[in-house]
Amino acid sequence: MTIPSSTPLLALKGISKQYGHVQALSGVDFQINRNEIVGLLGDNGAGKSTLVRIMSGVEFPDSGQVFRDGQPATIKSRKDSEKLGIETIYQDSALVGSASIMRNFFAGRELTKGLGILDTHKMNAIVMDILVNMVRISGINSPDILVEALSGGQRQAVAIARAVYFKTAMLLLDEPTSALSVRETAKLLEHLAELKREGVSAVFITHNLYHAYESCDRFTILSRGQVIGSLAKAETSVRELNDLIVKY
Amino acid sequence: MKKTSRREALASMIAGSAALVAASAMPAGTALAEEEKVNVTFIIYTAAGDPFWNPVIQGAQEAAKDRGVSVDIQYADSDPVKQNNLIETAIANKVQGIALVNWLPDAFTANIAKARAAGIAVITFDTDDPKPNATESQAYVGQDFFAAGQRIARKMVEAGSLKKGDHVVAPVEDPDAFYGTERYRGIKAALDEAGITSERLDASPTMATALTRISQYLVGRPDTKAVIGLGSVVTEVGPQAAAEANVTPVIGGFDLSPGIIDSILAGKMVATVDSGAYYEGYMPIVMLYYFVKYGVPPSSIPIGGTVIDKSNAELVKKWAGTYR
Amino acid sequence: MRQPIVNICLFFFVLQVICIVASLLYPNDFRYVSETNIGLLLRAIPVLGIISLGVGVLMITGEYDLSVGSVYTLAGYSIALLFGMGLPVWLAVIATLAIAIAIGVTNGLITVKFAIPSFIATMGAMLVVRGVVRWLSEGRTVSFKPDETFSGLLTGAFYGIEAPFIWFIGLALLTGLLVHKSKLGNHFYLVGGHEKTAIAVGINSHRVKVIAFALASLAAAIAGILSITRVGTATPAQGIGLELKAIAVCVIGGLFLSGGRGTVLGIVVGACLMYMVEDVLLLLRAPGFYLDVFVGAILVVAVILNTWLTRKAGK
Numbered sequence: 001m002t003i004p005s006s007t008p009l010l011a012l013k014g015i016s017k018q019y020g021h022v023q024a025l026s027g028v029d030f031q032i033n034r035n036e037i038v039g040l041l042g043d044n045g046a047g048k049s050t051l052v053r054i055m056s057g058v059e060f061p062d063s064g065q066v067f068r069d070g071q072p073a074t075i076k077s078r079k080d081s082e083k084l085g086i087e088t089i090y091q092d093s094a095l096v097g098s099a100s101i102m103r104n105f106f107a108g109r110e111l112t113k114g115l116g117i118l119d120t121h122k123m124n125a126i127v128m129d130i131l132v133n134m135v136r137i138s139g140i141n142s143p144d145i146l147v148e149a150l151s152g153g154q155r156q157a158v159a160i161a162r163a164v165y166f167k168t169a170m171l172l173l174d175e176p177t178s179a180l181s182v183r184e185t186a187k188l189l190e191h192l193a194e195l196k197r198e199g200v201s202a203v204f205i206t207h208n209l210y211h212a213y214e215s216c217d218r219f220t221i222l223s224r225g226q227v228i229g230s231l232a233k234a235e236t237s238v239r240e241l242n243d244l245i246v247k248y
Numbered sequence: 249m250k251k252t253s254r255r256e257a258l259a260s261m262i263a264g265s266a267a268l269v270a271a272s273a274m275p276a277g278t279a280l281a282e283e284e285k286v287n288v289t290f291i292i293y294t295a296a297g298d299p300f301w302n303p304v305i306q307g308a309q310e311a312a313k314d315r316g317v318s319v320d321i322q323y324a325d326s327d328p329v330k331q332n333n334l335i336e337t338a339i340a341n342k343v344q345g346i347a348l349v350n351w352l353p354d355a356f357t358a359n360i361a362k363a364r365a366a367g368i369a370v371i372t373f374d375t376d377d378p379k380p381n382a383t384e385s386q387a388y389v390g391q392d393f394f395a396a397g398q399r400i401a402r403k404m405v406e407a408g409s410l411k412k413g414d415h416v417v418a419p420v421e422d423p424d425a426f427y428g429t430e431r432y433r434g435i436k437a438a439l440d441e442a443g444i445t446s447e448r449l450d451a452s453p454t455m456a457t458a459l460t461r462i463s464q465y466l467v468g469r470p471d472t473k474a475v476i477g478l479g480s481v482v483t484e485v486g487p488q489a490a491a492e493a494n495v496t497p498v499i500g501g502f503d504l505s506p507g508i509i510d511s512i513l514a515g516k517m518v519a520t521v522d523s524g525a526y527y528e529g530y531m532p533i534v535m536l537y538y539f540v541k542y543g544v545p546p547s548s549i550p551i552g553g554t555v556i557d558k559s560n561a562e563l564v565k566k567w568a569g570t571y572r
Numbered sequence: 573m574r575q576p577i578v579n580i581c582l583f584f585f586v587l588q589v590i591c592i593v594a595s596l597l598y599p600n601d602f603r604y605v606s607e608t609n610i611g612l613l614l615r616a617i618p619v620l621g622i623i624s625l626g627v628g629v630l631m632i633t634g635e636y637d638l639s640v641g642s643v644y645t646l647a648g649y650s651i652a653l654l655f656g657m658g659l660p661v662w663l664a665v666i667a668t669l670a671i672a673i674a675i676g677v678t679n680g681l682i683t684v685k686f687a688i689p690s691f692i693a694t695m696g697a698m699l700v701v702r703g704v705v706r707w708l709s710e711g712r713t714v715s716f717k718p719d720e721t722f723s724g725l726l727t728g729a730f731y732g733i734e735a736p737f738i739w740f741i742g743l744a745l746l747t748g749l750l751v752h753k754s755k756l757g758n759h760f761y762l763v764g765g766h767e768k769t770a771i772a773v774g775i776n777s778h779r780v781k782v783i784a785f786a787l788a789s790l791a792a793a794i795a796g797i798l799s800i801t802r803v804g805t806a807t808p809a810q811g812i813g814l815e816l817k818a819i820a821v822c823v824i825g826g827l828f829l830s831g832g833r834g835t836v837l838g839i840v841v842g843a844c845l846m847y848m849v850e851d852v853l854l855l856l857r858a859p860g861f862y863l864d865v866f867v868g869a870i871l872v873v874a875v876i877l878n879t880w881l882t883r884k885a886g887k
Contacts (some may be wrong), residue, residue: 090772106771108773423864454812459856464609465860507804
């Protein structure tokens with residue numbers, strides 16, 4: 001079956017979510033196309049994180065529909081979103097600090113030799129291969145290093161490497177640069193570009209319009225739970241985006 | 249020494265009151281059955297169901313039947329507040345006598361005084377405030393822990409032919425337990441007299457742990473000539489501890505349990521001390537009755553403290569749970 | 573995080589060497605290397621050791637179980653009463669272990685479903701189970717005298733090594749396999765390390781925790797059965813305080829109270845150290861009545877030393 005390349009990878013239509021009396025999202029339409037990095041922008045409390053949590057299956061919308069490659073789909077759990085090829089990297093909780101790189105890399109998707117016994121040897125080899133040959137992070141020479149011993153940038157790299165290995169179709173990055181140094185941020189943006197070449201689409205949630213402008217192809221702007229604009233990079237500028245966010 | 253003479257005086261008083269009981273028992277009992285009964289509240293300090301109290305309750309009920317007493321048995325659930333409430337309720341109900349366990353020094357002093365002021369007779373049993381005349385209760389019926397300690401210590405010295413310079417260990421379940429402190433004081437007094445050294449060991453109430461600790465102690469001090477358990481758990485594991493440490497001290501202790509009696513019958517343990525539970529229930533009821541009816545003053549009775557060894561253990565086994 | 577375990581093993585090893593040398597130098601004053609003492613240690617360590625294995629697994633997932641001391645006691649009564657009712661001994665064992673697992677699962681479900689601290693949930697279980705023991709026992713001790721085959725299997729000796737210790741090592745190896753080499757074990761660490769992340773990668777943290785609670789209860793019951801088979805009697809007051817001792821063993825062994833870290837080897841060494849301290853103190857004739865003072869002080873020193881060495885190694 002062939003799917004026309006114009007069909008969005010993931011499309012959300014009319015998504016609403018209410019917490020008590022707070023309308024977090026109302027009738028939001030959002031889409032991710034093939035080979036595209038979407039910037040999801042908006043001020044604090046605009047509903048960005050809620051949208052991400054709905055796409056990753058941690059929360060469930062009150063109403064609205066989800067389409068994967070034009071086919072209706074449901075995301076009710078993390079397992080569902082994983083099946084649709086969605087991977088989320090949260091700002092602070094992508095990895096478990098007290099566990100090793102390898103154990104994080106395969107967290108929840110461990111390879112076993114049967115009977116639930118881990119195939120440590122094989123997993124170690126895969127991790128080193130990906131880290132050295134694909135993501136090219138410097139300073140990591142063993143899969144047994146604990147994640148808490150890594151820098152913020154190295155951690156993001158591990159999380160991205162994991163997405164690459166597990167053939168993720170869409171990567172949701174929730175404020176990935178908030179804890180990173182300037183150099184690490186540059187490196188992360190490089191990784192994003194690389195991911196795109198590997199055929200992975202991404203949603204980039206950030207406060208920093210410059211980072212977004214540099215790396216994204218399209219921007220969706222949220223304000224108070226509603227979409228107030230969706231612009232391609234060619235049609236807009238950092239200044240215009242800024243004005244849009246501030247004005248609403 | 250002074251203590252002994254006082255106890256002798258007490259003993260003669262008991263003999264006196266026992267004679268009185270014997271003299272007046274039957275006719276008075278039957279005559280009074282038709283009259284108004286004496287009301288007594290009998291307060292056991294733990295929750296209901298502890299089998300230790302079975303002979304105590306049997307004693308209290310048999311005394312009540314013999315004398316024509318209406319006895320109301322209450323349980324304080326090891327809670328001093330509840331026990332005080334029970335005493336106050338008894339005062340409010342205008343009972344004529346209260347029997348209670350004074351298990352927590354100072355906790356019941358005020359209410360005992362209040363009861364006495366209201367004209368109610370009060371007798372303590374099982375455990376009493378260790379300070380002499382600390383409360384206004386008229387008498388105490390229970391083991392004299394100190395004397396019982398002396399008695400078992402002397403028995404062990406004799407059975408193990410202990411001599412000056414020997415060493416004895418006294419394990420206990422809980423270092424804070426009042427019974428342990430007092431019993432050990434008695435043991436130490438008797439052993440010091442004979443020039444024998446002694447030491448307490450905190451062995452814990454967990455049998456496996458107690459077993460290990462006593463064994464380790466015996467490995468560390470293989471010259472220990474006797475083990476005297478201060479409570480039932482440590483007494484029960486004594487013989488096995490010695491066997492595991494590969495030493496052969498004489499073993500004894502306190503309380504009656506099936507395991508302890510079996511060890512004595514099997515010759516693995518020299519002796520244990522009976523707590524005299526039946527009389528803890530019987531005597532207070534009898535004395536309250538005679539005080540209320542005829543004003544005969546109640547007097548303290550150091551019951552229990554009988555040494556149980558191979559010669560009389562069989563009888564204990566026979567009456568366990570009713571009279572023992 | 574290999575450092576704490578290296579330190580504690582080193583500490584243990586040095587202590588052993590000192591004790592053995594001292595014992596060889598003064599064989600009459602310090603009987604550490606006597607057959608009797610070694611036999612005693614090998615029989616004493618397994619009870620607390622096995623409980624600690626279960627408590628340790630649970631601690632790795634970031635939870636506690638304060639009810640293990642009560643479950644330990646209940647297991648003794650359960651097997652003795654069931655056996656006394658005429659059940660074959662192996663059936664009594666199975667039923668006892670099943671009861672323990674049910675208690676553990678209940679603890680786990682209450683903790684995760686109502687999202688309350690396990691400290692409170694299991695403190696409730698500790699009191700309830702202790703109360704059930706009182707009700708079952710009516711305050712009475714109970715004796716358990718199974719046939720020779722059964723007691724030999726649990727408390728005898730094979731090739732001169734005490735059976736309880738063999739059971740302990742066997743169970744430790746099994747726990748090691750589960751915790752360090754299995755998929756479920758990896759989930760224990762991830763859930764204990766950062767539960768939100770574990771959920772985000774699709775791990776069912778509730779299920780993982782409930783399993784860990786069940787294992788903690790199961791281990792306590794195994795220890796209870798082992799202990800009543802050895803002593804032959806159970807009392808209702810036994811086992812009080814074991815829950816905290818087991819947590820202490822785990823902390824000495826390098827597990828973190830916050831979860832996510834630690835090794836099974838650490839638990840084993842921690843249990844050995846705990847008993848060694850008591851043993852050495854008694855062999856050195858420390859005042860037995862105040863033993864807890866010394867044991868407590870040495871425990872704190874051991875943990876301080878371990879933490880300090882770990883920090884130093886981390887720099």
